[in-house]
Amino acid sequence: MHELSIAASIVEIVEEEARVAGASRVENITIEIGTLSGVMIEALQFAMEEMMLTTSFSGAKINYDIVTAVASCEECCSEFVAEDLFKVCPVCNSSKTYYIRGKELKIKSIEVERDN
Amino acid sequence: MCGTCGCGEEMKITYRKSGENQNSESGHSHHHYHGDHLHSHDHDHEHPHNHSHDAATGNSIIIPLERNILAKNNLLAERNRGYFEGLNIKAINLVSSPGSGKTSMLERTIREKGAELKCYVIEGDQQTMNDANRIEAAGAPAIQINTGTGCHLDATMVYHAVKQLDMAKDSTLFIENVGNLVCPSMFDLGETKRVVIISVTEGDDKPAKYPDMFQTSHLCLINKTDLLPYVDFSIEKVKETALKVNHQLEFIEISAKTGEGMESWYQWLNDLRKM
Incomplete structure (x- = not known):
């Protein structure tokens, strides 16, 4: 259940950035999350709901931007969508592949309201 | 509930040397x-x-x-890494399921090579001093981190534990992570190398079921090889599956009980010392 740690980090970052921006309310939080980031989205959603209860932005809406994993082959340089961590190249069947995308785990943006 | 690990709010992460009963550190708790x-x-x-x-x-x-x-976490991990590099300490993050034989393997390593490698150990478990006591008895200084209900070590915990260990230059630090093949994979501790242990009494489909850990490790120790005649475990299958996830993964087969293969492990550690 490492998603709780992840949710705690998200809450901490959002609180900090909202304070810096002088926000009175956080309306939206957009999280970018790769399909192979190691985070289970359902577990993160659950953790976020719990973690946000004690914050000033418990009503904020969270958008999850899912990034499909893409790998590249060291042998033939093909790029292909990686469904899982067993990223065998569909062109030359090599296992010598590495990720280009899919490990993302970041807060893309927050939408806030200010009083002024 | 604790924000970070889901433990009860009153739950403390504790850092104790073998023989210490109470929290030796005011040690609060959260990983912030x-x-x-x-x-x-x-x-x-x-x-x-x-x-x-x-x-x-x-x-x-x-x-x-x-x-x-x-x-x-990544920044603090890099800070730990810089400390290790400055003192030429090689730090090994040992990850596995519970019961793979991490502590037994470390006990033997310390008994046979402790003086040469100048070993120190950070033990991560949810509860008890058992492992730190075993390591101290084998002859290496150890700090036990009890994470409460936390499922992994993070860079902050290692930072606090390392401060208490007072390590010598040119030494080797083993960080025995919480027995869990899932959560620790995401948390860099600042280690030099990550070593995953699997024992032959587990299923040989472990790398298929828990690929993240094999993907992020540098070396895979296959332990309890003395039990191979009694179990249906294909070393070849493990290697084949794990290499699909991480084609740079190295393998060493060992038995911490009989000592078989341990020389290869020591050789790997010696090679690491020269890096």
């Missing part, structure tokens, strides 16, 4: 780092200057952040 200089603004992100396009709601603005959620 309060030093002033580590407040990580990833300065590669754009600051919110492009909010001219006033949203229809008036005062509502979108602030682009592009902040890595694990950045704080």
